[in-house]
Amino acid sequence: MNNLDTFREAGNPMFGENKLKLGVFGANCSHACAITTAETDFAPTFEKNVEIAKLLEASGMECMVPIARWRGFGGPSDFNGENMDTFTWAAALAAVTEKVYLFSTTHVPTIHPIVAAKMATTIDRISKGRYGINIVCGWFTPEMEMFGQKMLEHDTRYEYAAEWITIVEKLWTEKRFDYHGDFFTINDGVSNPKPYQSPRPVLICAGASPKGRDYVAKYCDISFGFMESMEKGKDWVTETKRLAVDKFNREIGTFTSCPVVCRETEKEAQEYYNYYxxxxxxxEACENICRVLQVQSQNHSPEMYKKFKERFIAGWGGYPLVGTPEQITDKLIELSKTGVDGTLISMVDYNSELPFWNERVMPLLEQAGLRKPVRK
Ligand SMILES: Cc1cc2nc3c(=O)[nH]c(=O)nc-3n(C[C@H](O)[C@H](O)[C@H](O)COP(=O)(O)O)c2cc1C
Structure with missing residues (x-):
């Protein structure tokens, strides 16, 4: 049995029968993934997030992944400037939902692994096994240095994250242990009860640099990445999966992200995309992000940034899906052919746009064989 079979056997929706898994990204932050001052009723309130979760459950979508954020990116929108903590967010949502898989996204330097393991276990048990962690190392210097410490050098961040997750996993699976690493010392470590899921909650990560890719392949279950184009996406999926097998004898899944503007006509969709x-x-906020990201992450060239600023504004660099329900379905069929296991969608206003998506796109995805009918 390989490492993902345990999740499959347990009926984990992240590894379930739908060929293209779907989720929502960033609903815990103001403006979610759209770097815009476009008029919207969306706000990252708990009530709106509950409504989104229920809309996902109604149409059988798999998951919600929040963004780990501690301060905004400035500009007129102060993009992401209002943000809910992702552990308490997931715990509260877990209590009022039944099917959707919830993640916490956490910057590992901001939380001790003993605290993270305990909170994750608690949420996993509240949700009865519908919980995972999206691991991020931190790259936005003003955000990380707000904590009063210099950010570690890029590759060292992944070494820190390796010790962090090793300790979390030991707390989840072992009775007691001692740990002496370069960054952490654990004396007679113990954590009970153990998570609801065996052996542990699902781990995802968007590491994209060589060091980041190795980290995901070695420790995580799903790699979360950008698709610059369908062709490059296909190569990314193949290489990501191959790296995990060849280097670590593991299987990993892949997820990407897509900003969505879905309307009755192509004209309406294009007009709204241009508007926002x-x-x-x-x-300005986009520039603030790109300036830091270019220095702090190793996976993007300056040329790529220029080309992709528009995509950043549309939805954090994800692959845009703009058009009628039929056109979007065709794009998702193409996306699935890259071999990617799923995508997180983002919208300017989830609460007003998801009902149309549920009503018009989801049945087409079923007809296309990408999704099974929803079990009521
Ligand atoms: C889809 C996606 C989601 C991400 N979510 C977050 C996040 O919530 N918080 C954060 O600080 N960084 C986030 N990142 C940035 C990654 O953690 C990481 O820094 C980036 O992918 C660069 O990888 P590298 O550090 O290996 O170069 C995200 C990246 C991607 C592609």
Whole structure:
């Protein structure tokens, strides 16, 4: 049995029968993934997040992944400036939902692994096994240095994250242990009860640099990445899966992200896409992000940034899906052919746009064989 079979056997939706898994990204932050001042009723309130979770459950979508954020990116929108903590967010949502798989996204330097393991176990048990962690190392210097410490050098961050997750896993699975690493010392470590899921909650990570990719392949279950184009996406999926097998004898899944504008006509969809990006895009906040990201992450060239600023504004660099329900379905069929296991969608206003998505796109995805009918 390989490492993912345990999740499959337990009926984990992240590894379930739907060929293309779907989720929502970033609903815990203001403006979610759209760097824009476009008019919207969306706000990252708990009530709106509960409504989104229920809409996902109604259409059988798999998961919600929040963004780990501690401060905004400035500009007129102060993009992501209002943000809910992702552990307490997941715990509260777990208590009022039944099917959707919830993640906490956490910057490992901001939380001790003993505290993280305990909170994760608690949420996993509240949700009865519908919980996972999205591991991020931190790259936005003003955000990480707000904690009063210098950010570690890029590759060292992954070494820190390796010790962090090793300790979390030991707490989840072992009775007691001692640990002496370069960053952590654990004396007679113990954590009870153990998580609801055996052996542990699902781990995902968006590491994209060589060091980051190795980290995901070695420790995580799903790699979370950008798709610059369908062709490059296909190569990314193949290489990601191959790296895990060849280097670590493990299987990993892949997820990407897609900003969505779905309307009755192509014209309406294109007009709205132009409106929120070209008329109302917050290029200042986008510039603030790109400036730091270029220095702090190793996976993007300056040329790529220029080309992808528009995509950043649309939805954090994800692959845009703009058009009618039929056109979006065709794109998702193409996306699935890259071999990717799932995608997180983002919208300017989830609460007003998801009902149309549920009603019009989800049945087409079923017809296309990408998804099974929803079990009521
Ligand atoms: C889809 C996606 C989601 C991400 N979510 C977050 C996040 O919530 N918080 C954060 O600080 N960084 C986030 N990141 C940035 C990653 O943690 C990471 O820094 C980036 O992918 C660069 O990888 P590298 O550090 O290996 O170069 C995300 C990246 C991607 C592609």
């Amino acid at each position: 990006i070209h008329e109302k895009g917050d290029w």
